[in-house]
Amino acid sequence: MADSVADIRPLFQVRDLRLAFPDMTRKPLFGPAPQTEVLHGLTFDIPRGAVLGIVGGSGSGKTTLGRVLVRLLRPTSGELVFDGREIGHLDEAALRPLRRRFQMIFQDPMSSLNPRRRVGSLIAAPLQLHGFDRTSQRVDQALDHVGLPRAFRHRYPHELSGGQRQRVGIARAIAMQPEFILADEIVSGLDVSSQAQVLQLLADLVRDLGLTLAFISHDLSVIRRLCSRIMVLHLGHIVEHSDTAALFDNPQSDYTRELLDAIPLPDPDQVWR
């Protein structure tokens, strides 16, 4: 089974992916608004088991790309192939059975956890939707996995700390036993100590559960520790996509070099050109 075609094929195959939004500020009085393209024809693969870091500054399109991958947004054109199946242009109904297989963890857990649901219900609701059995045990397992006490299932999100909320977000995603998880800036709101813990947890889960992960961040230092491959986005283009070590040792594009140079290392001897 390990050598079957299905397993060596990349989990995601993205070809010439484009996304444009109507620009309401330039809309004429009548007729449609002109389109502004924010993703300009992206082509890349995400192999099974890979941990792909997606980096870029504000306005690079990294968050938008993430939302296209999990089909919160519909691409304007191009191919988005998940496990051999084109999903870029499926409608919601056709997509629904597939949704369990790619999950997302959001940047702001305060906004992404429904404030009027308890933790248990937050994790269980998607499970029930997809007809999982023994949801109660699965909720407990998920809480165990992310290192939260089982008693937390009775709490509301506002009763948790930032790091704990982010763990609930992770628990909700892994409880669905997905093949792919998208993590969008999930540590940018956390202190360095909780950041380190959450990243450690994510790294362990990816290894233990055999997940494929796309990790969006603006912080190359964070990405280096976690990711096997890195893709650098700039203004809606892929400027570099390579192996982690290769990217840091020998960056190919000017933008990547500029990005690396700008990072303040915790080291007074670093020469800042």
Add this chain to the structure above:
Amino acid sequence: MLARRILTRLLTTLVTLLGVSIVVFVVIRVVPGNPIAMMLPPGATPADIERLNALYGFDRSILAQYFIWLGGVVQGDFGTSIQTRQPVLGLVLGRLPATLELAIMALVIAVVIGGFLALTGTRLRGTATEGAIDVGNGMALSVPVFLWGLVLILLFGVLWPVFNISGRISPHLVQEFHTRFFLFESVLRLRFDLWLDLMRHMLMPALALAIPLAAIIGQLLKQSLKETMHLDYVTLARTKGYGENHVIVREALRNAILPTLTLIGVQFTFLIGGTVIIERLFSYEGLGNMAIDAVINRDLPLIQGIVIIFALLFTVINLIVDMLYTVLNPRLRHG
């Protein structure tokens, strides 16, 4: 961008007005069954009915009737009042100044009181005074103008009768005026004796109308002021050496006032709506009082005229407020 915004806004206003005309037409002409019978005084002859049928095209399709009716309305032809046998437009315009003056007076009172409460509450935030202002605002807000009117009648008409609680002006003074805008005219002609008499009549109904609006302004403006006071640019101004009053007025007020402004626009239309019952309560001879008489007398052409004038007034006010917002907001002005 500004021009397009204004143009779009004008278009939606037009659509709204068209919708208003349809609603009025449907309510008055379609629902009651035989409109002719309603438009005629008791004892009308079949010949009268025949004539009206031809005049309003009641023998034609509903759609055709609508356009005939709309054509008349657009040209200012709202028909003739059944009660007085006078053109509706003249009657309505004769009463409009009284209602406008009352509403504007109430608005001024509300803005002054509300603004004062908001600024005081912001200046003294965290103290017992702020708590008292909050409780007072909450009370004032949850009691409608009808009840405030009654309370004021009891307090200043019966218990401590210092104000007139009936009419717009002492009857013998009416012939002193050349226009229907008594209040404006008395000020322009510097006739403060007339002005005083007007105010004695107007203050109570205006105050009744103003109380809830003052509370809303007080509450919302204070809330946005307090939110603004936490923003970085206000903090920055403090570090520059400015005192609390300066910071509230120059840094916070201009930005906090925009949401309040839109609210005042919407609420001002509610306030004008409130004049209907307040005028009745204080026997104030404005449009609202006339409307209620018209309903009681089943004078449908007159009601229709009044409703359309009110709707026009409301839509124009909303339009003006929107434009004002657009012009005052630098983000939109220099987009």
Add this chain to the structure above:
Amino acid sequence: MSAYLSIRNLSAVLKGAPKGTPRLLRSVSLDVAAGEVRGLVGESGAGKSMIGKAVLGILPRAVQVIEGEIWLDGVDLLRMTPSERRRRIGASAALIPQDPMTALNPSRRIGPQITDRLVDILGWTRADAEARARELLDEVRIPDPARVMRSYPHELSGGMRQRVLIASAFAAEPKMIVADEPTTALDVTVQKQILRLIAQMQARHGTALLFVTHDLGVVSKVCDTLSVLYAGKVVEDTRVRDFFAAPGHAYSAALLAATPKYTDPDAGLNPVPAAVIEAVQAEVAAAEAAWRKGGAHG
């Protein structure tokens, strides 16, 4: 080199909190000399921002200083009347705020926002103040200063706004500047330019700078000295070079170990060990108990 800013035993509490509630700031002492950049680091809730706010007299109303001294240029700010203190701070200190998007008044033009302090507080003529503003905008390398002064904030990018705010902070030649996480809201490439600009301006004007940040990387680039805070208490006060060579406190060391470092994939991002947290908590609790027992201020 005598200290320009000197904080002594500064303690603050939440107003109306019951007796025995831990203090928000626990007997904080630190000095910043003219021309020195002192970093204030700690995790959220450690009180680092609050110290900067106390110096500038902009503590939230809910926070109350219960003891201590803040000496700025030879006078104790806490012994002045509020209006004296305000003018004093306005004339001799300034703030570079965190978020350039919200730190400029959206309904006022840029020019008056730079010159208002000079005209209203320091009594300059409008013409002098405007000339000075143009000069400063030029100094922070904003092209076409005259046009920018007529603009509204929303017409400028985040980086440009932060330059305007830096110019505004230096306008009155203050001897003391507090920078409160001035680059957290910016992209990393813009951050580099802004940090550089702050450092250059500080060196050129010889200003004492209190630099509040959560990022040890940033500290290593701009600061000379460093105070590490935990739960409102200074746990380490040291020179930056010494700190990165060998942190003097277990908590500081753990913080450094948790800070990511892309050049060394094996270093950084190590969770702070529970034992370290417990130790530093015990230390803070012991200091708190000793302070209460001392009964200097009940």
Add this chain to the structure above:
Amino acid sequence: MVDARGMVRRRLGLRLWLSGGWLVLLALAALLAPWIAPHNPLEQDLFTSRLPPFWMAGAEPGYWLGTDSLGRDVLSRIIHGARVALIVALIAGTATMLIGATLGLIAGYYRGWADMVISRLIDIWMAFPPVLFAILLIAVLGTGLTSVIIAIVVIDWTRFARVVRAEAMAQGAMDYVASAQVAGQRRLGIMLREILPNVLPTIGVLLTLEMGIAVIVEAILSFVNLSISSDDPTWGGMIAEGRTALHRSWWVLVFPLIALFLTVLSFSQLGEGLKDRFDPVLR
């Protein structure tokens, strides 16, 4: 130094008790009106007309709050008037909520053409003064309890629709909605299971507010003699009567006014009080 806001907040519990207490009292009075009212509210007796309330000289025992110009007992009329007030409050309030909140939720969450239509309708509705609109509708529909309720629903659905639409729009932009979408939840499911619970507290506050407004609108309509038949006791009718004879018998106006005032105030305070007390999410 004591934080004054804390004192105000502690009073919230009291306000819940007071408003709830008055409304329960009123509901009991309405239910048991035939048994507890001391007199037949319609019974006229010209020999006992304009009797003052019990503490004043000239009062007659049994007529606690005095009588009106036709000799009808004021207290009994207030108790019976509570029936009309509460029926209108409950039925009109609930119906208005169901229609307005549903439209607002659809407009705010689904957006698109549904929102266009509903928003335009709201705009049109906002162009009419509500009281005038109500009076007009009654003139067309004829008087009676059903007409009053229909008029209130027709006029006031926009109050719910506007607020709920704005709230649903704000909630729809939150990431928990995106998260439900990623989980594969249907649009309708998201609206009902994710957004509705977050809008519900607002709807609850609006509902009690609307009940108070319904009471007032009914009173205004009876005040201008356009509500139910003029014989039946209503607070608005009593106030209208009292207004004409204010100087001779003030109590005919004052007691129904107090009842109306307390009822409207209680309804508006009840919603806020309940929300503060039972909403798990403190904002």
